[in-house]
Amino acid sequence: MSLPVLTPWSAGTIADRARRVAELVSTPLLPADYLDLFSPLRKAADLRGRVLAVHVETSDAVTLVIRPGRGWRGHRPGQYVRIGVDVDGVRNWRAYSLTSPTATTDGCITVTVKAIPDGKVSQYLVREITPGTIVMLDQAAGDFTLPPQTPAKVLFLTAGSGITPVMGMLRNAIDAMGDIIVLHSAPSAADVIFGAELRALADRGRIRLIEQHTHTAGMVSPEQVAALVPDWAQRQTWACGPSGLLDAAEKHWSAQGIAHQLHTERFRPTVLATGEWGTATFAKSGVSVESDGSTPLLQAGEEAGVLMPSGCRMGICFGCVVPLREGSVRDLRNGEITIAAPPDTVLIQTCVSAAAGACDIDL
Amino acid sequence: MTATLTQAPTTEPATAPKSPARNGSRLKVTRPAQRLPQQKASGKPDPTAHLSPQQIEELGTELDAIREEILASRGAGDAAYIRKVINTQRTLELGSRAVLLFSLFPPAWFIGTAGLSVAKILENMEIGHNVMHGQWDWMRDPKIHSQSWEWDHASPADLWKHSHNELHHTYTNVIGRDNDLGYGIMRVDEDQRWVPAYLGQPLYNFLNACLFEYGIAAYDLEIGKYLKGRKEKETFRGDGKKVLHKIRQQMTKDYLVHPILSGPSFLPTVGANATANLLRNLWTHSVIMCGHFPEGVQTFAKSSIEGETRGEWYLRQMVGSANISGSKAMHLMTGNLSHQIEHHLFPDLPSNRYAEIAPKVRELMERYELRYVTGPLHQQVASAWKQVIRLSLPNGTWQEAKSNPLVVARLGAAAAAHYGTKTAFRVLGRVTARTA
Numbered sequence: 001m002s003l004p005v006l007t008p009w010s011a012g013t014i015a016d017r018a019r020r021v022a023e024l025v026s027t028p029l030l031p032a033d034y035l036d037l038f039s040p041l042r043k044a045a046d047l048r049g050r051v052l053a054v055h056v057e058t059s060d061a062v063t064l065v066i067r068p069g070r071g072w073r074g075h076r077p078g079q080y081v082r083i084g085v086d087v088d089g090v091r092n093w094r095a096y097s098l099t100s101p102t103a104t105t106d107g108c109i110t111v112t113v114k115a116i117p118d119g120k121v122s123q124y125l126v127r128e129i130t131p132g133t134i135v136m137l138d139q140a141a142g143d144f145t146l147p148p149q150t151p152a153k154v155l156f157l158t159a160g161s162g163i164t165p166v167m168g169m170l171r172n173a174i175d176a177m178g179d180i181i182v183l184h185s186a187p188s189a190a191d192v193i194f195g196a197e198l199r200a201l202a203d204r205g206r207i208r209l210i211e212q213h214t215h216t217a218g219m220v221s222p223e224q225v226a227a228l229v230p231d232w233a234q235r236q237t238w239a240c241g242p243s244g245l246l247d248a249a250e251k252h253w254s255a256q257g258i259a260h261q262l263h264t265e266r267f268r269p270t271v272l273a274t275g276e277w278g279t280a281t282f283a284k285s286g287v288s289v290e291s292d293g294s295t296p297l298l299q300a301g302e303e304a305g306v307l308m309p310s311g312c313r314m315g316i317c318f319g320c321v322v323p324l325r326e327g328s329v330r331d332l333r334n335g336e337i338t339i340a341a342p343p344d345t346v347l348i349q350t351c352v353s354a355a356a357g358a359c360d361i362d363l
Numbered sequence: 364m365t366a367t368l369t370q371a372p373t374t375e376p377a378t379a380p381k382s383p384a385r386n387g388s389r390l391k392v393t394r395p396a397q398r399l400p401q402q403k404a405s406g407k408p409d410p411t412a413h414l415s416p417q418q419i420e421e422l423g424t425e426l427d428a429i430r431e432e433i434l435a436s437r438g439a440g441d442a443a444y445i446r447k448v449i450n451t452q453r454t455l456e457l458g459s460r461a462v463l464l465f466s467l468f469p470p471a472w473f474i475g476t477a478g479l480s481v482a483k484i485l486e487n488m489e490i491g492h493n494v495m496h497g498q499w500d501w502m503r504d505p506k507i508h509s510q511s512w513e514w515d516h517a518s519p520a521d522l523w524k525h526s527h528n529e530l531h532h533t534y535t536n537v538i539g540r541d542n543d544l545g546y547g548i549m550r551v552d553e554d555q556r557w558v559p560a561y562l563g564q565p566l567y568n569f570l571n572a573c574l575f576e577y578g579i580a581a582y583d584l585e586i587g588k589y590l591k592g593r594k595e596k597e598t599f600r601g602d603g604k605k606v607l608h609k610i611r612q613q614m615t616k617d618y619l620v621h622p623i624l625s626g627p628s629f630l631p632t633v634g635a636n637a638t639a640n641l642l643r644n645l646w647t648h649s650v651i652m653c654g655h656f657p658e659g660v661q662t663f664a665k666s667s668i669e670g671e672t673r674g675e676w677y678l679r680q681m682v683g684s685a686n687i688s689g690s691k692a693m694h695l696m697t698g699n700l701s702h703q704i705e706h707h708l709f710p711d712l713p714s715n716r717y718a719e720i721a722p723k724v725r726e727l728m729e730r731y732e733l734r735y736v737t738g739p740l741h742q743q744v745a746s747a748w749k750q751v752i753r754l755s756l757p758n759g760t761w762q763e764a765k766s767n768p769l770v771v772a773r774l775g776a777a778a779a780a781h782y783g784t785k786t787a788f789r790v791l792g793r794v795t796a797r798t799a
Contacts, residue, residue: 021620024612024615024616024620025616025620025621025624027612027613027615027616028513028514028515028516028609028612028613029453029513033453033506034453034457037450037453037454037457086439086442086502086504088438088439089437089438089439089440089441089442089443089501089502090442090501090502090503091502091503091504092503296388311525311528311529311533312389312528312529312532312533313388313389313390314388314389314390314533314673314676315711316528316532316533316710316711317497317524317528317529317532317533317710318496318497318500318509318510318524318528318711319524319525319528319529321497321500321509321510333427334431334434336434346503347500347503347508347510351388352388
């Protein structure tokens, strides 16, 4: 949607020249804006995917089968993909672990989503999304993956939806791993995502599965790990689950001096303290100010000497809009809270927004 | 940085907790104890004189409630609406341009030109204007966002947003602050001081209608301000380059690239594109004239907005704007600027929702004994043109001319000869001084 710049015809390759001609035809839009009407999944388009099917896994988890656009570059088992979905008309981005085999004949990928209470996006994906919906995608990312030399003895320590990246590994590399133990916590047997598949693998002797049902037995503690898996210290361990489990595991593995054998993946939910005031940081300007909950960020920034764009100073002209990189702000007109968490910035109107907690403004 | 509000609430019990934003904003939080009716230069009465400061703040609270209701229900349906309009417009434009590849054949020329005209109008009105207002920023879709949008228009988005969103919408109808009032070249209210240059305004207005997008580009460039020495030469040059670059791209597309693609239909395609641009200019000019020029719309003196409260700002928007009544299709083609009053009250609400709040705004204005200026398109256009013609003459002359046409004509001719020469020399002097 930016304006193409006219450059001499002689410059660049034939493809460049063709692109420039196409831009002259489509200005002020880009050719892509028209092509998106007909072919949103083509190779050069912004990466999107079409939801082909929604499979129910448990009462609060589903697997989405997504056909990614032709620009999808594939993934390694254990990685996640960021998905942008419109919930109530508002675009939200979340990361979900990929659970599909890396090489499929149909080129589709799957992610498995567990609905968390009050989770705007997960609730939408589990309860509302319908096949045919187009979602935005990013390329796969993440370091929670198996090394090229797969270890002989492996422990997967998981809880809840923490099983999802591990399932991605099992489905892809189960033959490369020798001795596999999966120690998984879930509220009850029915709540185990991929329960049937895991139990089938265990029955065939491919893995040793230890299920801990937390409704009756509580969350697995590191001490229990040692009791349930006596040779845990000889194993390479991949752990994924709630922060409490991972924190305890990291402490325990460090205490034994084998922290390098533990690999963790954290799903960080974007929960931020939203109070009446906070520290507003303008990183590019090198300024940080304590701002109260009733002072517009525009004013706070100006008083601290930051060069703030501004306009009507009453919330109508959108001349003061800047990206909020991280943190929470309150709309002073109605008290609505807007939250941003990296890597997604949210554009905010500084003239009617006050700090509702620590916030990092991209200025 | 401490809020002045902490000291203020004693005088502002009702709205204080809701409005901490007014602190540090252009608008005042505290309500004046009393208000005096506006003294108008023309002696016209102030139609808001009967309202007490308290009533004005109550009116503001009611309007805030209407806004909150829309915000609370804004969602997937609205997002689907704007995406549908954008997709329809792009498909229509592509289709029309494809048909125009064969514009040598008259039926293709007519169908293509009609389709392209409609597509161009939709693109500027319901899409461009409203997206650049930030009406759809809440969707957080970077492709449909006020910060990234560029439109099919001679004026670049960032210049337009400054002069329109920031100046016109903040200072609506304030004489000397809002350049939209007669676009800085015309007199559309008795309270604007008359100078002889206004005699030519029926002609300027017609020319402006034909070349409206270039008129807006020149206006957004603030040429008048520059000539008066109130705009930095550097800024003016930079902005000028942006405008010329944009115009070159627009012209290259409509009058060179698409005609070349049409091959033997080169000239008919040039004609079709020129016709579509002309029709859009005439249409948008008519619609926009109806927003603030018709009879019954109020203007304001600079001094009257000092220390303005939110309620007073709302009041100014309501009595300073006029609507157009009509069908759904009409509202769509005007970009819902047919709901000018609602748009000026809530410029950042999605345009598809103005129709549903219009009856509430109308009821509220009638309850507060304020005139809700509205009428069908032809009536409002005629009213605006009548103002342009009538006010090209000094106050009272129009009525005088009806009874004593000969006397007025003679006096007019003498005055025109005198002032015309003087003005020509003055303008010439100013231009040469500035460009030297």
